[in-house]
Amino acid sequence: MMEPVAKGFLPNHRVLMIDFPGHGKSGEPPEPWGVPEYAECLKEILEELDFAPCSVIAHSFGCRVATWAAGEWPELFDKIVLTGAAGIRKKETEDSKRRSEKYQKKKKILMGMKNLPFLKNVAEKLEEKLRRKYGSPDYVALSPEMRKTFVKVISQDLRERYPMMKQSTLLIWGDQDTETPLEFGKEMEKLIPDAGLVIFEGGGHFAYLEQIGRFNRVVSYFLSEVNG
Numbered sequence: 001m002m003e004p005v006a007k008g009f010l011p012n013h014r015v016l017m018i019d020f021p022g023h024g025k026s027g028e029p030p031e032p033w034g035v036p037e038y039a040e041c042l043k044e045i046l047e048e049l050d051f052a053p054c055s056v057i058a059h060s061f062g063c064r065v066a067t068w069a070a071g072e073w074p075e076l077f078d079k080i081v082l083t084g085a086a087g088i089r090k091k092e093t094e095d096s097k098r099r100s101e102k103y104q105k106k107k108k109i110l111m112g113m114k115n116l117p118f119l120k121n122v123a124e125k126l127e128e129k130l131r132r133k134y135g136s137p138d139y140v141a142l143s144p145e146m147r148k149t150f151v152k153v154i155s156q157d158l159r160e161r162y163p164m165m166k167q168s169t170l171l172i173w174g175d176q177d178t179e180t181p182l183e184f185g186k187e188m189e190k191l192i193p194d195a196g197l198v199i200f201e202g203g204g205h206f207a208y209l210e211q212i213g214r215f216n217r218v219v220s221y222f223l224s225e226v227n228g
Helices: 003-009 035-048 061-072 094-114 117-134 144-154 182-191 212-224
Strands: 054-059 077-083 168-174 195-200
Touching: 003 212, 035 061, 035 144, 054 061, 061 077, 077 212, 094 117, 168 182, 168 212, 182 195, 195 212
Parallel strands: 054 077, 077 168, 168 195
Antiparallel strands: none
């Protein structure tokens, strides 16, 4: 999904696209990872390929990784572009609280059933049905091991990490994004010391793909600014 971005910059830039472990064609991580482990992986790749310092363009989950790496190892990046960035936990609504409570109660019953040998297989099948009913589509689509990684990643709020980003940062957001609402972008703009927010009217979570020509022009101008 980042290929249209890469093609826009290949004529004048050296471009590296990464499938993180558990994503694309890369194998799963050796154990459930959180954001810090993915950031360490990114650092090792950039150093192994002698690709740092560089500018980084990230979307959604990739923004979590870029944010952590930028604060931990500022020498890796000179400029940062985050679009539809994940990293701020959504506020829990009353409806989501009730839904979570129902899930936990039913899961507790199934855990008790799994301790009984003659009910274990039945309980495991019912547990998968429970996950499919109450889990998000992203969660349900993952393997059992990657689900553990998913939970570790989304449970981490990065608000404390944004002030650590010293690089000039461009935030690009679709005003119709329901996965990572525009209010998140506005909050990040306040928390990151040197940040600016560009809003794509009518854009959703994949606003960069929906308006790829505009996205590449805006980013190209940002990256070409001498003083950021």
